Amino acid sequence: MKKVTVTLQVNGAPRTVTVDANARLLDTLREDLRLTGTKEGCGVGECGACSVLLNGELVNSCLVLTAQCDGARVETIEGLSPDGELHPLQAAFIDNNAVQCGFCSPGMLMAAKSVLDRHPEPSEEQIREGMSGVLCRCTGYKQIVDAVKDAARREGNK
Numbered sequence: 001m002k003k004v005t006v007t008l009q010v011n012g013a014p015r016t017v018t019v020d021a022n023a024r025l026l027d028t029l030r031e032d033l034r035l036t037g038t039k040e041g042c043g044v045g046e047c048g049a050c051s052v053l054l055n056g057e058l059v060n061s062c063l064v065l066t067a068q069c070d071g072a073r074v075e076t077i078e079g080l081s082p083d084g085e086l087h088p089l090q091a092a093f094i095d096n097n098a099v100q101c102g103f104c105s106p107g108m109l110m111a112a113k114s115v116l117d118r119h120p121e122p123s124e125e126q127i128r129e130g131m132s133g134v135l136c137r138c139t140g141y142k143q144i145v146d147a148v149k150d151a152a153r154r155e156g157n158k
């Protein structure tokens, strides 16, 4: 397999990797960069567990080739709390019981960050639309929507 060398800005730091030309961004993050917070569920773009921000856009990292990402900015769940302090979204997910098994949570949190980046005071419809690509088998979604509203309030009260 042909190899490609790609430099990415991952959570604000430049990272250079040499990977197979057909490597998925998901595998590069998890296996080459050891950022295992991003999860693989379906592997075919249907569950959203692998969601990350690529140049500020929410993407399924299982559907993106690393070779396409040279020079790109990637934000993963690890970037939400670089100093170990919980991001307001993470604190709100815990306080609103929006996490059960936790498998969807990294993708949910990145989708929620994408919503709040675009809509600092989101409507319920904007939250539900923005997070509709991430599936949760446990919570029933209400607590997740409540958590995003709560995080928006916390951010607004800073």
Ligand code: FES
Residues within 6 Å of the ligand: 039, 040, 041, 042, 043, 044, 045, 046, 047, 048, 049, 050, 051, 060, 061, 062, 063
């Ligand atoms: S693992 Fe990427 S969408 Fe399911």
Ligand code: FES
Residues within 6 Å of the ligand: 098, 099, 100, 101, 102, 103, 104, 105, 135, 136, 137, 138, 139
């Ligand atoms: S908390 Fe289990 S899948 Fe969402």
